[in-house]
Amino acid sequence: xxxxxxxxxxxxxxxxxxxxxxxxxSLVAAGGGADVPMTYLTERTGLSRPTVRRLMLxxxxxxxxxxxxxxxxxxxxxESQVIGLMAQRRFPLLDVAMESVIAIAAESGDSSFLxxxxxxxxxxxxxxxxxxxxxTQALQVGARHPLGIGAGAMAMLxxxxxxxxxxxKTENAAIxxxxxxxYTEATIDAHVAATRExxxxxxxxxxxxNSWGIGVALHAPTGDVLGSLxxxxxxxxxxxxxxxxxxxxxxxxxAKVEFxxxxxxxxxxx
Numbered sequence: 001x002x003x004x005x006x007x008x009x010x011x012x013x014x015x016x017x018x019x020x021x022x023x024x025x026s027l028v029a030a031g032g033g034a035d036v037p038m039t040y041l042t043e044r045t046g047l048s049r050p051t052v053r054r055l056m057l058x059x060x061x062x063x064x065x066x067x068x069x070x071x072x073x074x075x076x077x078x079e080s081q082v083i084g085l086m087a088q089r090r091f092p093l094l095d096v097a098m099e100s101v102i103a104i105a106a107e108s109g110d111s112s113f114l115x116x117x118x119x120x121x122x123x124x125x126x127x128x129x130x131x132x133x134x135x136t137q138a139l140q141v142g143a144r145h146p147l148g149i150g151a152g153a154m155a156m157l158x159x160x161x162x163x164x165x166x167x168x169k170t171e172n173a174a175i176x177x178x179x180x181x182x183y184t185e186a187t188i189d190a191h192v193a194a195t196r197e198x199x200x201x202x203x204x205x206x207x208x209x210n211s212w213g214i215g216v217a218l219h220a221p222t223g224d225v226l227g228s229l230x231x232x233x234x235x236x237x238x239x240x241x242x243x244x245x246x247x248x249x250x251x252x253x254x255a256k257v258e259f260x261x262x263x264x265x266x267x268x269x270x
Contacts (some may be wrong), residue, residue: 021055035073096260099255105130110233115152116261122153136211146172151203152230158195159217182206200247212238216250
């Protein structure tokens with residue numbers, strides 16, 4: 001023990017357990033509402049089945065996770081919804097942007113998305129379906145990808161400062177190599193440069209073949225990269241002639257969202 005009567009080893013072990021439990025909670029949340037099996041959690045974390053079970057029991061006791069009595073799979077619990085609602089009051093991006101996401105889907109006829117930046121990752125907050133009957137399944141609510149994967153996440157990555165961009169590339173290098181083989185460093189660099197030059201990100205089926213996307217970044221009133229608005233459709237829907245039109249639509253709605261965020265910030269500080 002140290003001079004304060006605390007055990008440094010116990011503190012480290014406790015912090016590690018918290019980190020692992022939160023990682024498991026994020027994996028369950030990334031299921032987008034679908035149940036997640038134990039095998040998925042052990043494979044993604046590299047943890048043993050008993051360790052995952054012990055941590056999941058703690059999350060269940062806290063109400064953050066539920067377990068299906070028949071399948072034994074896991075899903076978010078009621079307390080997660082409460083926390084989500086409280087967080088939404090603090091960061092009201094979904095409320096502010098919902099009108100724009102609906103407008104994008106209605107005007108384009110394609111699927112539109114609102115994603116938020118969480119550190120070096122992008123998380124899909126909302127998906128709005130357009131009227132076109134054939135749809136891509138590239139991105140679902142709750143899906144979590146490293147910055148750069150997909151049009152919205154690439155728009156966020158390209159909007160970062162060069163220093164933050166390099167940090168994201170370095171920190172995510174291992175997971176990109178393991179899970180996203182089409183996203184080499186050279187490919188990411190080329191897409192970042194193209195995104196910055198044209199003013200919007202274009203994903204030409206790098207994540208899912210035949211599924212293309214266009215995205216623009218959303219900035220907080222502070223100037224920080226907050227999230228993105230994007231459109232995804234089958235490749236024949238995103239022709240070169242149509243891409244600038246959709247990009248203009250996204251930029252128009254992004255400007256509206258950012259204006260609303262600034263207005264809310266002013267009203268709170270008044």
